[in-house]
Amino acid sequence: MSFLKLAAAPMSIATRRAFLGKSGLVLSGTAVALLAGREALAAAKGSKSTAEDIRILNTALGAEFEAIAAYQVGAESGLLQKPVLDLAVTFQGHHREHADILGKTVVKLGGKAATAKEKYTFPTDTLKTQADVLRFAATLEKGAVSAYLGAVPLFSDGDLAKAAASILGDEAMHWAVLRNALGEPPVPVAFMS
Amino acid sequence: MKPRALAAALAAAVLVASAHAAVSERAANNGDPVRGEAIYSRCAACHALAYDRTGPRHCSLFGRRAGSVPGFAYSAAMKRSTIIWNARSLDRFIASPISAVPGTAMGYAGVADPQERADLIAYLRQANDSPPCTK
Numbered sequence: 001m002s003f004l005k006l007a008a009a010p011m012s013i014a015t016r017r018a019f020l021g022k023s024g025l026v027l028s029g030t031a032v033a034l035l036a037g038r039e040a041l042a043a044a045k046g047s048k049s050t051a052e053d054i055r056i057l058n059t060a061l062g063a064e065f066e067a068i069a070a071y072q073v074g075a076e077s078g079l080l081q082k083p084v085l086d087l088a089v090t091f092q093g094h095h096r097e098h099a100d101i102l103g104k105t106v107v108k109l110g111g112k113a114a115t116a117k118e119k120y121t122f123p124t125d126t127l128k129t130q131a132d133v134l135r136f137a138a139t140l141e142k143g144a145v146s147a148y149l150g151a152v153p154l155f156s157d158g159d160l161a162k163a164a165a166s167i168l169g170d171e172a173m174h175w176a177v178l179r180n181a182l183g184e185p186p187v188p189v190a191f192m193s
Numbered sequence: 194m195k196p197r198a199l200a201a202a203l204a205a206a207v208l209v210a211s212a213h214a215a216v217s218e219r220a221a222n223n224g225d226p227v228r229g230e231a232i233y234s235r236c237a238a239c240h241a242l243a244y245d246r247t248g249p250r251h252c253s254l255f256g257r258r259a260g261s262v263p264g265f266a267y268s269a270a271m272k273r274s275t276i277i278w279n280a281r282s283l284d285r286f287i288a289s290p291i292s293a294v295p296g297t298a299m300g301y302a303g304v305a306d307p308q309e310r311a312d313l314i315a316y317l318r319q320a321n322d323s324p325p326c327t328k
Contacts, residue, residue, distance in 0.1 A: 056300030062247040063238045121244040143237025150301035
């Protein structure tokens, strides 16, 4: 059975309940303090550098929405067994938190937050086993680390850079844990690029 | 500055720019696609070869006008740009996207190492003839 067909199969009630229970938005106090709670962000509205910050945040937001959708496909596939399924659901919850805080920050800066696409394309025809799904997720997470690494130095606001670095750290942990679940060295390099 | 000195300075500047462009072109054509594939993993949060994601697809990139993949929501800056993607334009863009196209949605500092850029470009060129792009 192809991954696509598996993805289209209904999720079991227990799985869905567990999924919904863990994927609700619970923003950490730290995240809120890092981004949406800073009044200085609101005061920076309208400047050229703020417009650039908004563009960077919205691109990150778009990627977070895609990551949420990717984990949704994985969680509903039937290919992930516990405790890997729980990991995927937990990581998806993190991406939801990232997306929520990024969107709120864009609005705080006076911008219009990007929205999730109606449909995402994933290479579902190449995903046949749990390992395939894990490897695909690890690829996305490593890319996310690189993307945030490339975004951090561009922010005009130091606190935005700090917050993006905080998300980067989370993505890096996802990548390491996924690699570990695959039986690969979890942290293969000393530096990320 | 006297007119003759100004002309000499301009000529020198043109020569330097031409030499730099030639070096850039040569470097961009001397990449290693195997190393480039590993570097491409940095792009995986936003790009894929065969389909659009947060960023546009990379199949059929060479010779394509920037901002022209049908149905992809580009930034206004990218749509306005007159870039045709080739080794030289990619080298410049990948070095610093927001400098090359101010206002681009690609909020990424860039790949600073010229050899890494050349490797990445070599991979993108080779990938264009590989199954994800040809099937």
